[in-house]
Every structure is written in structure tokens, then in C-alpha cells.
Amino acid sequence: MISELNQLDFDKVKHLTDSCRNIEVRAVMSGLNPGRIYVDDATNITAALIWIQGQSGFQLIGDAKSAPFRKELHGFMKKHIEPELLNLHMQSVEISVTDGHWEEVLQKMSGSRDVAGDIQHVFLSSSVKGWMNTISQTACSSLYTSQYEDVKVLSIEEALLKEKLLNQLSLLKDKISHFWITAEDFLKYGFGYIAVHNDDIASVCLSAFVADGMHAIDIETIEVYRRRNYGALVVLAYAEECKARGVHPYWDCSPSNTGSIRLAKGIGLSLDFNYKVYWYDLIK
Structure with a gap:
């Protein structure tokens, strides 16, 4: 039963x-x-x-x-x-x-x-050392042009979650609570970065799931900041943190999400496997 x-x-x-x-x-x-x-x-x-x-x-x-x-x-x-x-x-x-x-x-x-x-x-890395050495030069060089001089990339820490001057902070907190039982659990087992422009949280990249030395990545860029490469800023910072901690990033996305695939490949990940997703309507 x-x-x-x-x-x-x-x-x-x-x-x-x-x-x-x-x-x-x-x-x-x-x-x-x-x-x-x-x-x-x-x-x-x-x-x-x-x-x-x-x-x-x-x-x-x-x-x-x-x-x-x-x-x-x-x-x-x-x-x-x-x-x-x-x-x-x-x-x-x-x-x-x-x-x-x-x-x-x-x-x-x-x-x-x-x-x-x-x-x-699902995009994975073959080894922590190996994949970090294959981050594309295009992805890296595009992040340090003058258009990003007024953007800060910040680590998601306990103090940041209490910062009252940041706009869209509730979005970040909601995202953490969606994936984690408590914010304390996220801070203990996961990590992440935000891109901030004029006190606006423009983009977020964080650990959504953690298991067996792997961290599944969730990334979101606020609509008004999309197509400006802000996602690449936080993804690169996140990838460097993975290297420092010795963990493997796990990147899950649909085949039609070309932007997400480009970011995954930009930090040296490659397609490892596919799986099937099915759905049916509840209201019929």
C-alpha cells in the first residue's frame, strides 16, 4: 500500500x-x-x-x-x-x-x-581542476569591460540577508526559502553570489540542491537587467567558489534555453546526460 x-x-x-x-x-x-x-x-x-x-x-x-x-x-x-x-x-x-x-x-x-x-x-564537469581550467576566454574577458564598473558582485552572507538598503532582497530570501528548509541551512551547506547595480539586485546565482560533493545551480536575472551579461558575472564568481571549495557544479536546463546552455559551457561544463520530464494538467 x-x-x-x-x-x-x-x-x-x-x-x-x-x-x-x-x-x-x-x-x-x-x-x-x-x-x-x-x-x-x-x-x-x-x-x-x-x-x-x-x-x-x-x-x-x-x-x-x-x-x-x-x-x-x-x-x-x-x-x-x-x-x-x-x-x-x-x-x-x-x-x-x-x-x-x-x-x-x-x-x-x-x-x-x-x-x-x-x-x-544536465551539464557536469569531469573534474574540479580540469573544468576550471577550461573556462572560455570569451566568457571571462566579457566581464571586465567598462560597462560593469558600476556593478558589484557580492557573496551571499548572513549580513547581506539583513541588509536593508538592497532592493529586491525579498526576492533573494524567497528564492532561498524555496530551495532550503532554512536560510541557516543554505548558509551552512550552500553558497551564492548576487550582482548589484544601484542598490538593485540584478542577478542571483546560488546552490539550489547539494548532494555528494555536487551543487545544483539556480540562476535568475531580473527582467530589466537581462541580456546585459549580468548572469555571467555571478556564474563566474560562483564557479570560482566551486573551485575553492572543491565541489562540482551541476547545471540542469531545457534544450531550448540557449542562454543557460551558453553560460554552462562558458564555465567549462559539458553535456553529461539527459532525462525525461512529463506533465499533465490538474484542472481537466
């Missing part, structure tokens, strides 16, 4: 998450990042549905032939999960999988609603 695990029991799915390449899953399992875990049988776990709060989506892991998931997941979603998603004003359910074996489960899970799908790219 499908049930939800208590957070103290999240380690019971470790045997499933160890082989999953998506670090968001392992970050939730370890308790560093917020989420919930639903399993097919609490006494003999062979499959799990993991709610990844920071992604506002789910991931299926384990045995796609799990009988409880095949028979019960649709009803469990309708009764226990979808009402909560609607209360959060979410209009669709998004589920990531590592292979196509889950498609039958997904079709049953969605009921009569149409399921759409696409792929996501």
Missing part, C-alpha cells in the same frame, strides 16, 4: 537514490533540501515518488514494475496529493524519470488526462 514516509525515515529509500543521477533526489533524501517521499510498500520499498519542493515537481525512482504504483498511484494522487497541489495554485503535475520504463505508470497515474513530455539536459 502506498504511504508517505516520515522525514526521519527518508534514509529507507537510499538504496533507490544511490543509483539516481539527479542530485535533487539525493538532496531531499538526505534532508538538506525540502521535499516529501511516497513509497510503494513501507515494509519492502521497491519504488518511490519524491516531491522535490525546489523544482515544484516529482521524480519516480526504483522499480517501474512496482505493483502498488501501477494499481494505486492514480487514486493516491487524486485523494492525497493533487488537492495539496491545487491549494498551492499549481495547474499541472510534473514528473521526472530516468528512463522510459515508467511511461505505463505515468499513463495510469494521469488517468484520462493527456501526458506531455520533453527532455532536460
Whole structure:
């Protein structure tokens, strides 16, 4: 019977998450990042549905032939999960999988609603030392022209989060709370940088998920500051911090996000693997 695990029991799915390449899953399992875990049988776990709060989506892991998931997941979603998603004003359910074996489960899970799908790219580094030595000269040289003389790149520290003179500070705090249980957890396990122009936070790059010496990157540039390379400023600072700490950056983006792909390649990352994402509407 499908049930939800208590957070103290999240380690019971470790045997499933160890082989999953998506670090968001392992970050939730370890308790560093917020989420919930639903399993097919609490006494003999062979499959799990993991709610990844920071992604506002789910991931299926384990045995796609799990009988409880095949028979019960649709009803469990309708009764226990979808009402909560609607209360959060979410209009669709998004589920990531590592292979196509889950498609039958997904079709049953969605009921009569149409399921759409696409792929996501994940860019990684081969080694901390190696990838930092391959940061493109174009990416670096473009950051130090005169147009950036009035821009400050600041590390996200405790004092900065209390700074009252910065505009859009609430956006930064909301972003941290979206990915992390507390700001203290972020400051202890993650790090990040902001680009500031005239007391405006123009761009943010920070650790969204952390697991096994890897940091999944989240980056956002305020709309009025886009297409000015401010994202490249914070990404380069973040990459240099990764090198100093000896951690590997993990960059997840859609194939259509050419700007994000350009930034990933600009700090020497390369496409490592793809995974599938499916979604269906809640309101139909």
C-alpha cells in the first residue's frame, strides 16, 4: 500500500537514490533540501515518488514494475496529493524519470488526462581542476569591460540577508526559502553570489540542491537587467567558489534555453546526460 514516509525515515529509500543521477533526489533524501517521499510498500520499498519542493515537481525512482504504483498511484494522487497541489495554485503535475520504463505508470497515474513530455539536459564537469581550467576566454574577458564598473558582485552572507538598503532582497530570501528548509541551512551547506547595480539586485546565482560533493545551480536575472551579461558575472564568481571549495557544479536546463546552455559551457561544463520530464494538467 502506498504511504508517505516520515522525514526521519527518508534514509529507507537510499538504496533507490544511490543509483539516481539527479542530485535533487539525493538532496531531499538526505534532508538538506525540502521535499516529501511516497513509497510503494513501507515494509519492502521497491519504488518511490519524491516531491522535490525546489523544482515544484516529482521524480519516480526504483522499480517501474512496482505493483502498488501501477494499481494505486492514480487514486493516491487524486485523494492525497493533487488537492495539496491545487491549494498551492499549481495547474499541472510534473514528473521526472530516468528512463522510459515508467511511461505505463505515468499513463495510469494521469488517468484520462493527456501526458506531455520533453527532455532536460544536465551539464557536469569531469573534474574540479580540469573544468576550471577550461573556462572560455570569451566568457571571462566579457566581464571586465567598462560597462560593469558600476556593478558589484557580492557573496551571499548572513549580513547581506539583513541588509536593508538592497532592493529586491525579498526576492533573494524567497528564492532561498524555496530551495532550503532554512536560510541557516543554505548558509551552512550552500553558497551564492548576487550582482548589484544601484542598490538593485540584478542577478542571483546560488546552490539550489547539494548532494555528494555536487551543487545544483539556480540562476535568475531580473527582467530589466537581462541580456546585459549580468548572469555571467555571478556564474563566474560562483564557479570560482566551486573551485575553492572543491565541489562540482551541476547545471540542469531545457534544450531550448540557449542562454543557460551558453553560460554552462562558458564555465567549462559539458553535456553529461539527459532525462525525461512529463506533465499533465490538474484542472481537466
